[in-house]
Amino acid sequence: MLWFLLAVVTLVVLITLLIFRVKDLSEYDGQDWVIKEVAPNPAHDEVIERIKDMGRASRGLKGKARLIALRNHLDSLGEGVDIESDIRHQDHPRGEWILAPGADSRRRVLYIHGGAWAAGSPRSHRAITDRFSRIANAAVFAVDYRLMPEHRFMDGIRDCRQAYAWLLNHGPDGEAPVDFMVVAGDSAGGSHTLSLLAWIRDNGLRQADAAVALSPSTDLTLTAPSNRENIRTDPLLGPVFGGLSKIPLPVLWWGTLAAFRISPTNPVASPLRGELNKLPPVLIHASTTEMLLDNATRYAAKAKAQGSPVELHTWQNMVHVWHIFTPLLPEADEAFEDIAVFLQKVEQQ
Template sequence: MTSLRGTFWRELFRYQIAHSPQSSSITDMRQSLDRLGQRVQPPKSVRVERTWVEGLQAAWFIPARAADDAVLLYLHGGGYSVGSLASHRGLVGNLAAACGLRTLMPEYRLAPENPFPAALEDALSVYRRLLADGIAPQRLVLGGESAGGGLTLATLLALRDRGLPLPAAAFALSPWTDLAATGDSLRTRARQDPWFKPEGVPIAAAYYVGNAAPTNPLISPLYGDLAGLPSLLIHVGDYEILLDDSTRLAAKARAAGVDVTLRVWEGMWHVFQTLAARVPEARRSVDEVGAWVQSRLVTAERREEGRKG
């Protein structure tokens, strides 16, 4: 049963979206998301340090007592066309604190100015830099939400196919895994979703896809061979038009032999974890992600010790 706070915020968002002027300007949408994101601040226990990585603006989110040798590489969402450190500092700070990990979030290049494969190449470049800086792959975790969740999965596929070391684990919150927009939930959840309309998905996808095929697995991981990927955690709300992007991906990964944990949250919307300070389901989701990440790091470390021993 959905909490009263969860229901309140979901319906408030629905009302605000329905009664707000909708802009088609990418610049306006970026500024709007930045303003919205600035209402949610990182925990005071998390230090934020701006930096540059591989030519990209980025930030480290550093919880108190975080180990120096383990890193969460976080890839933000926003349909590949919006999203920044300003819009995501609250969400990423909460995840960093829950995971107990130094967390690096780069501002990868955005579409439509930089369509596929720009975001993917940026993610790979930052990942390689972490390896070059001495972070062992078994001490690395990838994560992201929405488009960043899809980009996380695409990055795993690219790492595997290029023969690069895979991280210990990866998580995705409401991942966008099918830019061809074939999921039944686009229809079955259209009335429940407080944020998105089905007709907007192909428009958003076109910005990133450009001249490529939307079924390219590095754009839409749902269409890829998922065998050999590390442990995956997926959280999604059951009031999302993108629900099937998570459930189908999880089923396909499981069939390929991947260790997958799928959590579908009743009555929750797209990336509800942004309200971890206000909605109990969001707080529990973030805490579950943190506990899962820590358990997978322990498992990866033991596996590495066994391999060496």
């Protein structure tokens, strides 16, 4: 009986390795990147309390009720934001336009929000999209892509692709070709952003002039060291996803395949594992203490190795996607100033 069990386990392991073929990417670790030092600030404590409020909002709830509570709380982040932009709803593709005063409608930003592919919306990220419209002097379209689990992961991917193709020839005032195009996103939306760039390249569409990925997820295999080492220092992702570190990786891969209906090694879901050549200029932001730090560093290192122009700027001790806490956090304002400089440099090249 023991030999039979050992044979079964061995067979399962071999099948797992054969199906997923997870390549070791540690060769991209250990490079030096720009790190911005951060001084203590009372605003940091307030941000931590807001993150704790998110946990309290779903405490004791399970299943769909917990997901709804998380979605509502995340959306509430955008309700109290003081913005000057004009907001216009769009049905096809679904989303909203964010237009800062005087924004040039032929300059466009496709913004893809984060939220672990199951939460978030254009409303939750208005603090970010409002700033993008101002610093880029552009019309921002925040796509309201379909979320899991009600929809398949690929449904959201298709929504982002459709939105990009549509934006090339449509602005907030109707049909008009784009002059300057940017794709941007955070966390899960950062993954969609980087995945989209490769799809654009491979399908012969007009490539984006630039892309910005904020604390992006780039690898669903969860093999990067920071996925485990930064659990305790990540106040947002640590409490939610830290428990995954106790589950054997092969089990997580099968779970991802079942939930996403796509392999965690597929570049559509894990853009780090695709070909990163011939991409437009990309700026990536990450925090030194977040779980997804190495997702960012590995992507940047591999893209540079394959000849694509990419910059990675990291901030000390910031929460995951700290940009959403503008103007409360001075480091959020610094991050948007950094993005503005990057976009200006791209246009001057």
